[in-house]
Amino acid sequence: MTVQEAVREHLRAAIRDCYQIDLPELGVEVPPRTELGDLAFPVAFELGKRLKLSTGQKHNPRDIATRLAQSLQEISGVERVEIAGAGYLNVFLDRAEYLATAMKHATPSPQFEGKVIVEHTSVNPNKAMHIGHLRNAVLGDTTVRLLRAAGETVEVQNYIDNTGVQVADVVVGFKYLEKKMLDEITSIDDRFDYYCWDLYARVGAFYEEDPFNLELRTRTLHEIEQGTGETYEMSDYVSTRILKCHLATMQRLDIEYDVLPRESDVLHLDIWQRAFALLKERGAIEYATEGRLKGCWVMRAEDQRDADGDTEHEADKVIVRSNGIVTYTGKDIAFHLWKLGQLGVDFYYKPFYVYPDDRVVWVTTSNPDENDEAHAPFGNGAAYFNVIDIGQSYPQHYVKLGVMAADRDDRVARSAHLAYEKVVLSASAAEELGQRVSEEDRKRGSVAMSGRKGLGVKVDDLIDQLQLGALREVTARHSDMDDAQQRETARRIAIAALRYFLLKYTRTSIISFDFKEALALKGETGPYIQYSVTRVNSIFRKLLAAGVQPDAVMSASGGAVKKERLRELLTGEVGDDLWSLIYLATRLPDTVRGAVSSLEPAILAKWTFQLAQKFSLFYDNDRYHILSETDPDRRALLITITAIVRQQLLAALEILGIEAPERM
RNA sequence: GCGCCCGUAGCUCAGCUGGAUAGAGCGUUUGCCUACGAAGCAAAAGGUCGCACGUUCGAGUCGUGCCGGGCGCACCA
Numbered sequence: 001m002t003v004q005e006a007v008r009e010h011l012r013a014a015i016r017d018c019y020q021i022d023l024p025e026l027g028v029e030v031p032p033r034t035e036l037g038d039l040a041f042p043v044a045f046e047l048g049k050r051l052k053l054s055t056g057q058k059h060n061p062r063d064i065a066t067r068l069a070q071s072l073q074e075i076s077g078v079e080r081v082e083i084a085g086a087g088y089l090n091v092f093l094d095r096a097e098y099l100a101t102a103m104k105h106a107t108p109s110p111q112f113e114g115k116v117i118v119e120h121t122s123v124n125p126n127k128a129m130h131i132g133h134l135r136n137a138v139l140g141d142t143t144v145r146l147l148r149a150a151g152e153t154v155e156v157q158n159y160i161d162n163t164g165v166q167v168a169d170v171v172v173g174f175k176y177l178e179k180k181m182l183d184e185i186t187s188i189d190d191r192f193d194y195y196c197w198d199l200y201a202r203v204g205a206f207y208e209e210d211p212f213n214l215e216l217r218t219r220t221l222h223e224i225e226q227g228t229g230e231t232y233e234m235s236d237y238v239s240t241r242i243l244k245c246h247l248a249t250m251q252r253l254d255i256e257y258d259v260l261p262r263e264s265d266v267l268h269l270d271i272w273q274r275a276f277a278l279l280k281e282r283g284a285i286e287y288a289t290e291g292r293l294k295g296c297w298v299m300r301a302e303d304q305r306d307a308d309g310d311t312e313h314e315a316d317k318v319i320v321r322s323n324g325i326v327t328y329t330g331k332d333i334a335f336h337l338w339k340l341g342q343l344g345v346d347f348y349y350k351p352f353y354v355y356p357d358d359r360v361v362w363v364t365t366s367n368p369d370e371n372d373e374a375h376a377p378f379g380n381g382a383a384y385f386n387v388i389d390i391g392q393s394y395p396q397h398y399v400k401l402g403v404m405a406a407d408r409d410d411r412v413a414r415s416a417h418l419a420y421e422k423v424v425l426s427a428s429a430a431e432e433l434g435q436r437v438s439e440e441d442r443k444r445g446s447v448a449m450s451g452r453k454g455l456g457v458k459v460d461d462l463i464d465q466l467q468l469g470a471l472r473e474v475t476a477r478h479s480d481m482d483d484a485q486q487r488e489t490a491r492r493i494a495i496a497a498l499r500y501f502l503l504k505y506t507r508t509s510i511i512s513f514d515f516k517e518a519l520a521l522k523g524e525t526g527p528y529i530q531y532s533v534t535r536v537n538s539i540f541r542k543l544l545a546a547g548v549q550p551d552a553v554m555s556a557s558g559g560a561v562k563k564e565r566l567r568e569l570l571t572g573e574v575g576d577d578l579w580s581l582i583y584l585a586t587r588l589p590d591t592v593r594g595a596v597s598s599l600e601p602a603i604l605a606k607w608t609f610q611l612a613q614k615f616s617l618f619y620d621n622d623r624y625h626i627l628s629e630t631d632p633d634r635r636a637l638l639i640t641i642t643a644i645v646r647q648q649l650l651a652a653l654e655i656l657g658i659e660a661p662e663r664m
Numbered sequence: 665g666c667g668c669c670c671g672u673a674g675c676u677c678a679g680c681u682g683g684a685u686a687g688a689g690c691g692u693u694u695g696c697c698u699a700c701g702a703a704g705c706a707a708a709a710g711g712u713c714g715c716a717c718g719u720u721c722g723a724g725u726c727g728u729g730c731c732g733g734g735c736g737c738a739c740c741a
């Protein structure tokens with residue numbers, strides 16, 4: 001049990017004893033300033049309120065806090081307790097004791113009973129990925145890393161809509177604008193995703209100049225549905241080749257997947273038929289015999305029914321159209337029932353791509369002969385998280401309702417749509433891309449990206465630019481590094497800049513993309529955090545050269561330096577200063593927990609930057625100069641603090657998907 | 665009309681389930697490389713937290729109503 005948990009338990013018991021009240025969720029905070037303590041319980045306010053309600057008597061929060069404080073004096077690890085402000089119960093930890101145990105990291109216990117499925121990226125396989133798609137992928141990948149850091153088992157899915165309108169549109173472009181057949185498409189040597197990016201924009205213009213041209217889309221979609229023939233072959237080729245481009249782009253950012261479920265296989269394997277039967281059996285959907293939805297299978301939304309008993313079911317969702325064709329929402333409900341193992345059917349799987357670390361990405365197939373028995377079991381998760389933009393909230397809501405109607409248990413309730421806002425272009429960014437900005441957009445300050453117009457920032461272009469900028473800095477500073485080393489360093493810096501840029505915004509905030517900000521390597525950026533690590537590395541290199549093993553000092557300082565001496569060093573103004581850095585650095589597990597429970601990676605990103613910033617303060621302070629410190633105990637303490645900071649920064653960066661270079 | 669998101673410093677954004685003196689980066693101004701790497705640090709300036717009521721001992725945070733911006737609300741995907 002941690003000190004925090006022990007304090008909480010004692011406090012809860014004390015509240016029961018003194019006031020006969022049981023508070024299962026005791027709020028605990030970290031005071032705004034070190035002088036105020038390490039743990040703050042505002043519980044006296046809450047109790048005062050409750051006591052007034054039940055007894056009618058007023059109770060001063062300070063008195064309540066004072067009474068409760070006595071029960072906390074004896075806990076080992078607690079130095080003292082103070083009452084502050086209007087009735088805060090502030091706990092000061094035994095700093096020396098805390099430091100000695102800080103190095104032992106407890107393995108987190110998972111919250112889910114089984115595998116959690118995270119679906120992210122899911123970009124239409126018809127053109128190059130842009131920065132908006134990347135926000136999805138980075139949020140998703142970081143969520144995966146967060147869940148794993150929290151002890152969960154995670155399966156990463158990237159859903160491939162290979163039969164949709166978007167792929168069909170590119171096929172229309174090849175067939176009718178470029179008059180290319182399959183063999184001509186396969187012989188395109190250019191970057192295929194970039195090629196299709198431009199072609200897709202041309203198709204957009206083609207539809208716009210004459211709406212009659214949309215007929216070609218309908219015809220093409222129909223041909224693709226056949227599952228055979230030249231047009232189908234073309235669409236299959238396009239989507240598969242683009243998918244490989246996407247995987248390659250994502251690999252540059254260390255984003256990997258376990259399995260790629262394809263829309264075409266969902267259709268071919270009659271996943272829907274199974275789900276349809278299940279939904280009917282559970283009464284989740286019903287056949288409308290009257291009203292405007294007559295002839296459809298609909299999902300009733302009872303919570304939306306009018307108070308007046310109005311018969312109009314505005315929020316009813318059509319699952320099967322009156323012509324017998326299932327809607328997108330219906331298909332998605334089916335797919336999610338599969339995710340939770342509710343259908344009793346499965347896809348077949350074959351290897352699609354092998355990562356450099358020998359991990360295999362599997363792709364679904366409908367052909368039993370292609371099935372490779374070596375695949376891991378997919379689906380059948382304990383919960384799902386879908387990283388999908390906020391615009392899809394409405395259908396996602398119905399997907400969840402549908403899945404819950406068929407399978408009402410809390411594993412579904414805990415599943416969630418991880419909604420995030422879009423990325424738009426700042427007016428200046430749009431201009432830099434050669435777009436004419438309308439007066440209206442200029443006033444608003446932003447322009448929406450549009451694949452149909454070919455307007456957007458491609459991920460690979462952005463990474464290239466970042467790497468170039470980083471390489472310039474690296475070569476200017478480290479002429480001693482060889483080329484490969486310089487490039488690898490620049491690569492890590494570029495990834496850090498890009499991933500941090502996308503993670504520092506909370507999910508619900510629209511990112512206004514600006515080249516200057518996205519390409520920045522200083523300020524609140526990923527490289528700033530990496531830089532803190534390299535500064536530590538530099539100190540440690542010098543220590544090693546002098547025969548001092550920093551890690552050994554760290555693990556020993558709990559025991560080798562006497563507790564009393566440690567306490568002395570961590571007391572007073574200077575002690576407070578050092579302690580606040582230690583305390584912040586060791587709160588990574590709390591931060592991870594917070595980020596996971598709110599599914600908000602920005603919380604971790606901000607914390608990591610904050611720690612790097614606080615370390616810079618420490619680093620720059622002449623009082624904490626490690627190499628010139630003559631007092632051996634004090635030096636051991638400074639080394640220990642530095643080592644803890646480094647360790648925690650590296651751990652946090654790994655969760656953020658960022659590697660720190662040795663030097664930069 | 666209904667629903668969701670946003671409105672905090674000149675700009676871009678944090679502010680955890682209400683809590684102690686509202687923070688960061690960028691930009692501006694001024695300093696600091698003969699003590700660990702200046703991709704850094706210090707200092708200054710910059711705020712009616714959109715507005716108004718309400719709940720509370722306490723509101724940037726919760727409720728209601730406005731104002732302003734964005735997005736959803738298909739037998740599209």
